[in-house]
């Protein structure tokens with residue numbers, strides 16, 4: 001949407017003043033954006049509202065960049081991205097920083113802190129320089145699909161207020177002998193010339209050419225170019241690489257990364273936070289939150305986000321139905337995700353489900369809560385539980 005980044009900045013500045021009337025207007029704007037189908041912009045405002053809720057002590061500090069690592073020409077909207085010389089296909093997409101308050105995805109406490117401290121390193125180059133140390137300049141993020149890896153890279157770039165040069169390695173790979181290595185070299189040359197973060201997404205794609213026995217010479221050339229390019233860039237700028245298949249990476253490439261971060265599937269506490277982020281405006285009671293968290297064991301953050309949209313659609317069209325019915329419908333149409341045992345139980349008869357939940361956590365799934373969840377009386381629930 002045109003001019004949205006200005007609207008966003010206005011909202012951020014206004015919300016910082018803690019003025020309830022202003023906040024109300026931002027909420028109205030967010031609601032009408034949502035109603036008019038501008039979902040992306042509505043989510044950005046919802047996040048701004050949520051961050052301003054948490055109070056200033058939790059807001060990411062304004063970062064100022066300094067030092068040699070981010071020197072170079074400035075990228076602007078008109079800078080053409082590097083291209084494959086044979087096909088003219090772009091080798092990277094440039095993403096300009098938008099919102100310095102972009103949150104990191106919800107991660108466990110320790111991991112969140114570790115990432116925050118990396119961002120602090122990259123934004124305090126002068127202080128580090130005084131100690132004669134450099135920040136880590138290459139970081140490999142790996143983990144299962146949908147766990148928020150790309151979102152981490154975007155949040156880091158936004159916080160450092162730097163453009164991201166995003167290369168999808170599968171796009172760089174060419175069937176012409178020698179071209180892949182040249183594409184990689186061109187990409188790094190471009191990134192080194194400008195103030196930016198180089199993001200190598202789907203990084204394992206380079207390893208895939210290895211499957212072809214005719215390509216032994218080619219893969220050697222590609223890996224060597226990549227190693228040399230990574231080494232040279234370490235002195236110039238920040239490189240982030242992302243993969244879902246870290247085991248496919250060449251050992252020498254793996255070792256090049258000073259920081260390697262594994263992003264796990266979210267644990268119970270993180271799942272509850274992710275659910276609380278994506279389910280509104282649907283309001284969940286504590287027991288419903290507990291149930292969704294139990295049902296989504298083994299889900300990624302992206303899976304939970306998709307599920308929330310599914311459940312909201314169902315509840316919007318069937319407002320008279322129980323919340324449980326929405327979850328059942330979701331499970332029936334999204335087989336094979338997460339803990340199979342939990343999916344089976346949600347579809348089984350209510351007595352069995354109630355007993356399983358009570359066994360799982362008698363505090364969250366106590367008789368009163370189960371009664372509200374199943375729309376029954378407490379004595380009925382007590383009878384169900386006794387039948388065990």
Ligand SMILES: Nc1ncnc2c1ncn2[C@@H]1O[C@H](COP(=O)(O)OP(=O)(O)OP(=O)(O)O)[C@@H](O)[C@H]1O
Pocket residue numbers: 104105106107144145146147148149150151152244266274277300301302303305
């Ligand atoms: N931990 C999380 N907290 C909040 N939202 C999350 C989390 N993980 C994923 N998401 C949501 O899922 C979306 C997709 O995540 P993202 O693309 O960053 O995952 P990924 O790990 O890069 O996946 P892939 O390996 O498939 O590329 C995010 O934009 C975000 O909306």
Ligand SMILES: [Mg+2]
Pocket residue numbers: 149150151201242
């Ligand atoms: Mg990704």
